[in-house]
Amino acid sequence: MKIVVVEDEAPIRNGMSKLLEKINPEYELAGTAENGLQGLELIERVTPDLVIMDIHMPDMDGLTMLAKVREKGMNCKAIVLSAYSDFSYAKIAIELGIENYLLKPIKIPELKRALEQVERTLIEQQSKEEFFTLENIFYRSATGQFKSDRQTDITLEEHFRIAPDEEITVLLVKLSGCYAVYHDTVRSLLEETGIHKGTFSSCLLELEERESVIMLLYKTDDKEELRQYFQKAVMPMLCGQVKGSITAVWQSCEGLAGVNPALAKMRETLEWNLVLGRETLISETRIGQTEPVPVKYPVDIETQARQAIVSNNKAEFEACTKRLKEYFLAAVHAPKEIKEACTRYCMAVYHTAKEAGKVSEDISTQDIMNKITRAYTWEQIGEAYRQFFEGLRFHREEEATSLMVQRAAQLIQEYYNQGITLEEIARKLCVSEEYLSAQFKKETGRTFTETIRGYRIERVKELLLQTTLKLNQIADLAGYTDPKYMSKVFRDEVGVTPAEYRKLNN
Known part of the structure; x- marks a missing residue:
């Protein structure tokens, strides 16, 4: 709290400096004056928080000085020190907005209480002013x-x-x-x-x-x-x-x-x-000018992305994400429909990755879906996709290819007797027939047809030796639609007909 003392009695004026420091070392004595005229000039110059003033002083009395201070729009607090208890003085002082009127000789406890009250008032006033700033x-x-x-x-x-x-x-x-x-x-x-x-x-x-x-x-x-x-x-x-x-x-x-x-x-x-x-x-004006059309889901881009996951092609996956954005920006769509389509796209890729055994345990699809739902920039959607892709377990190219071939072999073993084709398996694995055929031959040393034929021939042998089923029944169980064709293939592979094989091994 910054204080000015205006007092014509030198002992009081000089003693007030020591007294203020004793009451509170944080009080700042900004200056003293011996009359109202000097006091007015000092107050204008240092703009104190509080003026401690006498009433009767030469050149200009304290009340006149305070009146002029108020006329200038200065709202500093004031404590009057006076040897006069005349109510007329007190009345004028009160009208000028003083905080307290203390009679001389000054009692330290009274002055201390008056100063503390002024300080509280200033703090409250400052808080209120800060509260009501624009x-x-x-x-x-x-x-x-x-x-x-x-x-x-x-x-x-x-x-x-x-x-x-x-x-x-x-x-x-x-x-x-x-x-x-x-x-x-x-x-x-x-x-x-x-x-x-x-x-x-x-x-x-x-x-x-x-x-x-x-x-x-x-x-x-x-x-x-x-x-x-x-x-x-x-x-x-x-x-x-x-x-x-x-x-x-x-x-x-x-x-x-x-x-x-x-x-x-x-x-x-x-x-x-x-x-x-x-x-x-x-x-609202700009949104009202748009004419959104329904989103037609881009199945082809989804398929390409799934193939990229299976073939371990990160660059292609990122390219698919870019194509997805370009597709949605080619026409005006409602943003919620765009994000719903992006969510569907991500889930489709996730299921493909899961089927291929590439999903990491720490990947959170719910977190990724929430990020897409809350997104309002393409950077945020792209970040969700990057997080998803980084959460997948990828291998070196030869390991990833082996995984695909192993899955193809599992499908052959499971469905060879139901007439499964290379086209069906390639579609399940989201790769082309040509790519699957070439990789399968490279990894196993046998073509797709040779592998299917091997499983069927072994099944025919098993049924010939362990059952009394007729050839047409065996052909059906082994995946052949024609018993004669089965017999021809069997003879080409084994060297004898099915009937001769049964007779020789029984």
Whole structure:
């Protein structure tokens, strides 16, 4: 607390310095004066928090000095020290807004209580002033802490000329993943816009926990013209300065109590960035100008992605993700439909990876699905896909190929007697027939047809020796539709007919 002492008696004036330090070492004696004229000049120069003053002084008395201080709009606190108990003096002093009236000789406990009371009053006043700063009021309105009541409405109108039903325009700038780098840049640019444009009043807020810079605009003339100005002039500057992810939304509301609900609605519309792009100022007007068409799910891109997973081709998988984005941007779709299709795409790839034995235990499909659902930029969707791909267990090329061939061999063993074809197995493994055939021959040394024939011949041998079934029954169980063709193949492979084989081995 900064204090000035105006007292014509030198012993009191000099003693007050030591007394103040004794009462509280943090008190700052900013200066002393021996009369009202010097005191007035000193008060104007150092602007103290408190003036301790006498009444009767040469050149100018204390009450006259205090009256002139008040005329100049200075609201410093005042404690009067006087040897006179005349009520007329006290009455004038009270009218001039003093804090206390102490009679000489000064008693230290009384002075201490008076000083402590002034200090408490100053702290309360400072807290109230800080509470009613425009930035604090707007911050509370943005975070849902603002409550409109009669006293608040009066204060807003008196101090800031903001009516209870004042229309507020909210600009939300979302800096996902790059807030720490660019929030100062965005704030400076918006501040300059407010100064340069000069057709509105504004307040800027920074919400670090939401990676957002918020501009609240009021006292605007033509709101639609202002929106177009921000779209044409401000958005290109913002996007040029911010190299990371940026999304901007524009919306109006009535009164400060409407700011928080407006922001909640704006956060829901952030997803339109997927459709409109980073340089578009998203607004109800702009969304209303779109004509979304239903999403036709890109089955071909999904198939290519599944093949990339099976063949261990990370570059192709990433290319598929890029093609998916290009496909959705080729027409205007509702963002929710886009994200639903992206989720379906991811789940299809996941099931293929799981069937191929490539799913890591620590991969969380729920986490990835949630990220896609909450995404409002393509970077966020791409990050979800990258997280998914990195969670898969990939092997060296020869190991990955062996895994595919092993799975093909398992399918042959399981379905050879049901007439399974190379085309069916390739489709199950999401690879081409040519690729599967070549890799199968390379790994096993036998063609697909030779492997199928081997399983069937072994089955025919087993049935010939362990049953009394007729040849047409054996052919059906071994996967042959024609018993004569079975006999021909058997003779070519074994050297004797099925009947001769049964006779020789029984």
